[in-house]
Amino acid sequence: MFKQFISNIPGADSYMIFSLVTFMVFFTAVGIYMFWMDRKHLDRMKNLPFEK
């Protein structure tokens, strides 16, 4: 079924590849910096709504 979806989109190859690359680059970049984030800092940030 998915093959049919994809084959029905004109110019699918180039747009799929372009989108996939954009998607991968973007998520990898954001993923990397998330991975590096300091846990202590994250705990402080997520508790901000509870500070008096």
Added chain:
Amino acid sequence: MSTKSTTLEQFSYDNKIVRNFAIATIIWGIVGMLVGVIIATQLFEPAANITQYGSFGRIRPLHTNAVIFAFVGNAIFAGVYYSLQRLLKARMFSDFLSNFHFWGWQLIIVSAAVTLPLGITTSHEYAELEWPIDIAITLIWVTFGINMFGTIFKRRERHLYVAIWFYIATFITVAVLHLTNSMQLPISAFKSYYVYAGVQDALIQWWYGHNAVAFFLTTPFLGLMYYFLPKMANRPVYSYRLSILHFWALIFIYIWAGPHHLLYSSLPDWAQSLGVVFSIMLIAPSWGGMINGLLTLRGAWDQVRENTLLKFMVVGITCYGMATFEGPMLSLKNINAIAHFTDWIVAHVHVGALGWNGFLTFAMLYWLVPRIFQTTLYSEKLIKTHFWIGTIGIALYAIPMYISGFTQGMMWKQFTAEGTLQYGNFLDTTLQVLPMHMMRAVGGTLYLLGAIIMGYNLFKTMAQGTLLANEPAEAAPLAVEEQPEVGAHWHRWIERKPIQLLVASLIMILVGSLVELIPTFMVKSNVPTIEAVQPYTSLELEGRDIYIREGCVGCHSQLVRPFRSETERYGEFSKSGEFVYDHPFLWGSKRTGPDLHREGGKYPDSWHYHHMREPQSMSPGSIMPAYGVLYEQSLNTAQTQDKLQAMKQLGVPYDEAQIKNAVADLTKQSKEIQARLAEEKIKVGADKEIIALIAYLQRLGTDIAKK
């Protein structure tokens, strides 16, 4: 390292502005939903179209504007003004700006409530308000921005919590969308033409329309979810990391997806394809938000059993998940081919609006009103009643609309064994779904009833408490000079710098926008011209303006898609070159009635004459309202010349003689139509509005047939 001095500063939070926006949310919510129930009733009972000011075409935009900008808009401001002050440990920047924002926004809503029933509309969906109101919206939005950033700059908390990122992205994106989609050339105080035409206008409108959903109905509410859900559940958000990931991903990807509203249209294929693939990607960041919301309640589901506010949140977030899964599915071309123009889209939108926006708003109001009024809720029992009535209301609304949508989509495409359309008469497909429309009205009424119960409960709560207008607070000020944090993660640079955050968000949304918009405007081959396509005559242009005024676009599309089921029913499929003089485009988004792009010449003038006066006389059982006033009102030609002149300025090739003789030409063509009608024993003044409308309808889609 510490960036704070040791002395605490005394200050207070402004709760009065929160109360004002909360009251406005309740009142406008009930008004907007009431108009929704009225238009739902009109869709099975045409007698409910009372006077020209209350006809479906005119008050359908009143409903959408009221619930989006008045109900949801005021809810956003109530929530932002409450949470922003507390997250930043600072009072709003300026009480004057807060009040100016509040009263300005209410004035805009009142202007909408007056002008839309009067037929003063631009016809762009969710952007119907005319240019003076657009300017007022800009002014008030900037006021909101200054007030928000002023508060951010004087904050006592260095780091910006993720909710504030969503508020900042909302502010900047809505500003860009509103400005771009409001480019109009004014003719008078109440009339303007969009500078864009046809395909380009359609792309701009749906880039705006789709992202209005994204950045007015989604991002601010995600921000509110990230503040109010942890407060209600008394536990921090499940994953702060995930909130960051889905924030950037959401604002980056959402902006590309607008063209999925224009699949199989005359929009260039490459733009449609981009819209589809980015729409599918949207599942990831959307569900990131939903998962983060629901998992915040992990280990606390026992609370959900007891706490009705959390029940509202769970249903709301689940509806968000359902709508954001369905959205990408609907953008697949195969599914869109069936779903587009049907009630399926209405169901999809309302799962999001009633569930996500409505329920989150209700929970937020129930949570903050007793707090700022230093009391408890008047009645817990009434909240429970509201929850169940509201939930049943959503189900009773959505399920019939899904059934109706599938039915319409299938019936429109059904062929007989002989190869002819099974339901050649469009009306058969409308009559088939009327029972579903009735059930939808019941669902909507229940939902409205729930909102009224909430209004009663909250006003009683306010009455039994006392507003803590200035809530005392204390916090240490930020040190003027910030020491660099050794070994700190680079992202903290952005978390502490609102302007960087604003600029980064702006860049994110501009990437997708520019990639899609610029080629459509700059590359000529994207909109191939057709030599036979000529500008409208002055009478047809006036007729088109009546079509716009009456909101015909709310029920009739003007876009024949390249399917056999459509070319068989309507005629040749629509080409992009046919719309080059259409300021604005009128493709529509829903077919309650048939498509009209090939309407010209299909019926004699007399058919239209009788049909507009009493639709049921020509189409027995039709739910179209009667337009008797068009037979009484004379066409106002005072601005006809100005309209042609304006069109010329926008690139429509009218020559000087056409502009100079605009009214004379109009009168001549009117008399020709009058004479044709007289041959069929119909007596009507040549100056009546119906003549102009007939001229326009008879012109529709006929240019390409000319040799």
